[in-house]
Amino acid sequence: MQNQSKKLVHKSMWGERLVEIYDRDDFRYLYFNSRFLQSKMSLRSPRHLALPYTRYMMLSLFFVPNPKRILLIGLGAGSLVRYLHEVLPESKIDAVDHSEQVIDLARGYFHLPDSARVSIHCQDGVDYIKRNRTNEPYDLILLDAFDEQGMADGIYSREFFELCARSLSPSGLLCCNLWSGKPEDVQNISRELTLLFPGQLTCNVPQRGNIINYSLPYSVKWHHFSLLRRRKKMLRDRFGLDYDSMTTKLIKNNLGYLEQMLLLLLG
Template identity: 35%
Template sequence: MLAGRGQLVHIERDAHGVLEVIDDQYTRSLYFGTAARQSSMSHADPVTLVLSYTRAMLAGLLFQPRPAEILIIGLGGGSLLRFLAHHYPEADITVVEYREAVIEIARRFFQLPEHPRIRIEHGDGTELIHNPAQPLYDLILVDAFDAVGLHPGVACEPFLQACQRRLREGGLIALNLWNTDKARCRAHIRCFEAALGQRSLRLPVEARNNLIVFGAPHLQRLPSRRSLQATAPALKQRLGLDFPDLYRQLRRHNTLPLQWLFT
């Protein structure tokens, strides 16, 4: 149990380790037996994205603003699912989580939305993505961490190549990486770029060790700077995230002009 982190609401252990649900004054958080928060939910507004890395993962909406088919690999406390289900009620959303206990905890303690268009599967996302019977997706969000770091299966080239094959024309994949081990993180980026056959778009998360990489292999050219500058404020008004700031961060951290990154 994590002392000093708030009130312990629930604790259990499965075959992969400890799971803890802890409340503080403002949030409810999921921990995997370490000090790192895996997911957080606001008591006052469960739909809002508390952790900055989740907001950064959705910077890809600048380039795919109206996804109709979404795949999320890694449920955690369901932050991305709650947000996307609320703002895109017409989208079909599939979530894959390999720890059954995580799904049960998210349903009991983190207000997961229930809707015919939402499908939560217990299983290995690396197996699902290789299944040709699965649909094509407009947006694939890979946020698959355990207590020790990134799930090894999601950083390998076969998995990422399979993700590419499951993207619709104009679709985009976002991968959450942990940047404390710089050499390993660079290796993950090289694998990502080799699998997609393109340069990645990189977004470090300020004040955290997350690094989000994006790829959109079917796009020959991204929207113009003028177009993105118009899109960002509109998305901010509709979704409540600071997309103009996310856009500025993308420009700051990617040296080539954005419109040529994906050629």
């Protein structure tokens, strides 16, 4: 962020980690150690999902358009909580983060909703889901547990994915943001998810290192892709996201060339 117009809003230490919040033009940024971007928010429109990977995580709403209960593991600055709280007024959201400091920053600087429909839990994600297994299942679980070193080891693990599988409703979905400097780590995680969830889709976020995984407790069939193409305008109008380009990317990532051509011909 080499720009003279940026304004330092907050600076503190979290253990040995430097935490900084900057404003520049219309956006507010959360950085770790001055160079690792953790979150970005539009000051004029806080609901807007400014980072591309968060928008791709919302492809989940095609498969689960009306989730009643949502669980987020990894709060960050609360981008997904802000968005889901506004576009899904009937939903209840549990958001879990192990850092009280991160939660305080989200509340103090990033418009984290103060709402009876949003519950924030300062807790380890594995411990939280272990203790809540007997409660009503979740329709949507979103996993975005990251810091500047990458994915949280204890969260992106077989044990945690098994807990998620048991905590989902029969038509629910687990959406994982995968990113690592080591491709073999992503491959290992994808392999674990495949063993637990019959339905597997992935989507590379354009011009980013993120891979979004969508895991479902049922197999994804041809008609799902056909419905996705037909309903993308409805999704765009309802959720305010560019479902045209995201749908195209998802189809290209999960169907071969001949299947894509057949899908176009058959509509």
